[in-house]
Amino acid sequence: MEHSQGLILFLVTLNQTINVSVVLIFAGLAGLFSERSGIFDIGLEGKMLIAAFFSAAVSYQTGDVWIGVLGGIGASMVFALIHAVTSITFRGNQLISGVAINFLASGLTVVLGNAWYHQGGQTPQLSGAARFHDISLPFADTVRDVPLLGPLYSDVLSGHKPLAYVAFLLVPLAWWVLFRTRFGLRLHAVGENPASVDTAGVSVIWLRYEAVLIAGVLCGLAGAYLSTSQGAAFGKEMTAGRGYIALAALIFAKWRPWYLLMATLLFGLLEAISNLFPNINVFGLFTIPVQFTQALPYILTVVILAGFVGKATPPRAGGEPYVKER
Amino acid sequence: MEKMPRWADVFLVPFINLLLAFFVSGLVVLAVGENPFDAIWIMIKGSLGSTSGLGYTLYYATNYIFTGLAVAVAFHARLFNIGGEGQAAMGGVGVAVVLLAFNWQHWWLALPFAIIGAGSFGAFWAGIPAYLQAKRGSHIVITTIMFNFIAAAVLGYLLNGVLKNPNSQNAETAAFGPGAHLPTAHEILAPLGIEFSKSAPLNISFLLALLCAYLVFVLLWRTRLGYAIRAFGQSESAARYAGISAVRITMITMLISGALAGMLAINVVMGEQGRLIKEFVEGAGFVGIAVALMGRSHPFGIVLASILFGMLTQGGFELLWEMPDLSKEMVLVIQALIILFTGALDNMVRMPLERLFLHLHKKAA
Numbered sequence: 001m002e003h004s005q006g007l008i009l010f011l012v013t014l015n016q017t018i019n020v021s022v023v024l025i026f027a028g029l030a031g032l033f034s035e036r037s038g039i040f041d042i043g044l045e046g047k048m049l050i051a052a053f054f055s056a057a058v059s060y061q062t063g064d065v066w067i068g069v070l071g072g073i074g075a076s077m078v079f080a081l082i083h084a085v086t087s088i089t090f091r092g093n094q095l096i097s098g099v100a101i102n103f104l105a106s107g108l109t110v111v112l113g114n115a116w117y118h119q120g121g122q123t124p125q126l127s128g129a130a131r132f133h134d135i136s137l138p139f140a141d142t143v144r145d146v147p148l149l150g151p152l153y154s155d156v157l158s159g160h161k162p163l164a165y166v167a168f169l170l171v172p173l174a175w176w177v178l179f180r181t182r183f184g185l186r187l188h189a190v191g192e193n194p195a196s197v198d199t200a201g202v203s204v205i206w207l208r209y210e211a212v213l214i215a216g217v218l219c220g221l222a223g224a225y226l227s228t229s230q231g232a233a234f235g236k237e238m239t240a241g242r243g244y245i246a247l248a249a250l251i252f253a254k255w256r257p258w259y260l261l262m263a264t265l266l267f268g269l270l271e272a273i274s275n276l277f278p279n280i281n282v283f284g285l286f287t288i289p290v291q292f293t294q295a296l297p298y299i300l301t302v303v304i305l306a307g308f309v310g311k312a313t314p315p316r317a318g319g320e321p322y323v324k325e326r
Numbered sequence: 327m328e329k330m331p332r333w334a335d336v337f338l339v340p341f342i343n344l345l346l347a348f349f350v351s352g353l354v355v356l357a358v359g360e361n362p363f364d365a366i367w368i369m370i371k372g373s374l375g376s377t378s379g380l381g382y383t384l385y386y387a388t389n390y391i392f393t394g395l396a397v398a399v400a401f402h403a404r405l406f407n408i409g410g411e412g413q414a415a416m417g418g419v420g421v422a423v424v425l426l427a428f429n430w431q432h433w434w435l436a437l438p439f440a441i442i443g444a445g446s447f448g449a450f451w452a453g454i455p456a457y458l459q460a461k462r463g464s465h466i467v468i469t470t471i472m473f474n475f476i477a478a479a480v481l482g483y484l485l486n487g488v489l490k491n492p493n494s495q496n497a498e499t500a501a502f503g504p505g506a507h508l509p510t511a512h513e514i515l516a517p518l519g520i521e522f523s524k525s526a527p528l529n530i531s532f533l534l535a536l537l538c539a540y541l542v543f544v545l546l547w548r549t550r551l552g553y554a555i556r557a558f559g560q561s562e563s564a565a566r567y568a569g570i571s572a573v574r575i576t577m578i579t580m581l582i583s584g585a586l587a588g589m590l591a592i593n594v595v596m597g598e599q600g601r602l603i604k605e606f607v608e609g610a611g612f613v614g615i616a617v618a619l620m621g622r623s624h625p626f627g628i629v630l631a632s633i634l635f636g637m638l639t640q641g642g643f644e645l646l647w648e649m650p651d652l653s654k655e656m657v658l659v660i661q662a663l664i665i666l667f668t669g670a671l672d673n674m675v676r677m678p679l680e681r682l683f684l685h686l687h688k689k690a691a
Binding site: 040042082086087090091092093094095096097099100101102103104106107108110111112114115121241244247248251289291292294295298299301302305306307308314 | 354357358359406408458462463464465467468469471472473475476478479480482483486487612615619651652653655656657658659660661662663665666669670671672673674677
């Protein structure tokens with residue numbers, strides 16, 4: 001079946017939206033776990049960046065992208081551990097620690113990349129088994145001709161990289177863990193009122209360590225997706241503020257997993273639109289500049305934060321180091 | 327009883343933090359196969375060894391003094407202004423608007439108005455998050471981060487639109503007139519018979535930065551307002567009880583902070599570039615956080631820390647030439663480690679030291 005020009009553009013936009021949302025979903029879920037436990041994480045960006053670099057580097061060296069993903073997760077977890085030791089054990093300022101982590105990743109990726117590959121901070125292009133390839137969902141070719149639903153299934157939902165499907169499956173999993181398991185409920189409690197959790201005989205320190213390390217794993221997946229799925233190499237500063245967009249999505253979603261999925265898809269749609277249609281002409285009357293589309297996630301988040309539309313209230317104990325009463 | 331003598335608190339702890347940061351940086355240099363001591367020597371020689379190097383070092387230091395003061399003033403009211411980057415960018419717009427609006431005849435006529443432009447635009451950009459925190463309770467750290475990105479978008483829009491120089495391919499404004507040119511160190515020192523590098527961008531803004539540092543000191547420790555700001559930072563509830571308005575202090579502190587960050591544009595946009603370009607702030611807003619932490623939020627400490635960071639930035643460029651295996655981004659690593667050790671991991675050094683001093687104290691008694 002031949003698609004009309006408009007339908008093709010529509011399908012391409014939706015396909016792109018899913019593609020660019022994946023990173024935001026991983027990183028947003030990372031922030032969700034960390035912040036629900038009461039540890040602010042503005043270092044999502046840095047953890048993603050270091051993970052993107054190490055996934056690309058390890059994939060290139062071993063020729064196996066799955067080992068590369070593990071490398072990225074490992075690097076991100078080392079950074080998460082720095083954040084945990086700093087903000088939980090030594091009760092340092094979580095925001096400053098996050099800033100340091102972002103700086104460290106920006107510097108370290110280029111320093112190591114240059115020393116190892118001499119390509120101005122880039123890693124060599126990945127090919128074959130060293131990167132991810134599109135996978136087709138079952139029956140993608142047979143149902144393409146079904147009106148409306150066919151193309152949606154075959155051209156939008158099918159044909160993404162394996163990690164993309166992992167990201168979308170992680171959303172219900174995160175919801176289940178956070179709202180239906182003992183661990184998740186304790187995590188909520190520790191972010192709202194750590195003293196009560198402590199009184200119940202559960203270790204606040206250990207719970208928070210777990211949450212921050214989970215965030216490390218998820219940022220690792222986000223970074224790995226960037227350099228081995230969305231792209232096929234690491235590029236200097238390739239996260240380009242996505243860690244902050246994920247943070248914005250998390251606030252926009254009021255720290256809830258399903259809302260987070262909606263927020264990341266919305267912000268992903270905005271990114272896809274600004275990539276595909278830089279300046280949008282509205283009926284020849286005026287032009288929406290690309291900068292406006294790019295800044296819209298941040299503007300929307302400020303509006304939400306200001307409580308003009310709904311109210312985003314962060315976990316109450318967020319950012320406060322826990323000191324046991326003596 | 328004091329836990330630690332004052333000298334240990336003010337000098338020993340930051341010094342050990344700094345040593346730790348340099349030690350770990352040295353390990354990174356070793357890891358890429360270069361000699362850390364050679365690297366330090368190259369950086370010192372490159373940043374202080376010639377008037378050109380010194381001129382660049384102090385030029386960068388000027389930026390960091392402005393952004394460091396901006397962060398520090400907010401710190402005193404326990405506000406974390408992470409938006410120096412965006413406020414400085416908007417300061418650049420203010421400078422450009424003022425300098426392009428008239429055909430300025432002399433720099434000393436243009437400078438006061440450029441300062442007003444830079445300061446008011448920077449203050450405005452900090453004022454919105456301040457208002458949202460004071461009145462609507464939105465977290466200032468998050469809003470100032472968001473405003474960094476919005477500022478980048480605004481700057482990009484203006485430089486591709488109304489402010490764009492039609493005769494240029496690049497996203498930049500037209501060049502400012504010769505009457506808006508600030509005297510450089512070379513031009514100031516030449517009549518005194520001192521030969522200073524012509525190429526270095528150091529200009530009279532450095533003196534403006536020192537003046538700002540002095541004014542911040544006077545504000546914080548010699549005026550009622552400064553007392554109110556510090557009281558608010560120590561204990562918000564106590565300050566409220568003393569009749570200090572939280573909304574008023576939050577607003578005023580952030581307006582001052584934003585204005586200081588905006589001043590960076592005087593040095594870069596007016597002093598060095600002579601026109602407004604897109605990415606002129608180059609992370610100086612974030613370096614201001616490191617500078618404020620190292621300088622213990624005191625103007626004197628900030629000036630010293632800024633010169634150190636200026637040396638790092640300039641020395642980093644020298645590394646690029648002398649050690650091809652080491653990138654200038656090594657400076658980012660060093661800065662990150664300084665932020666980490668002096669800012670976030672302070673307790674790691676402080677807690678054992680406190681115990682040590684307590685132990686010594688008991689022995690002496």
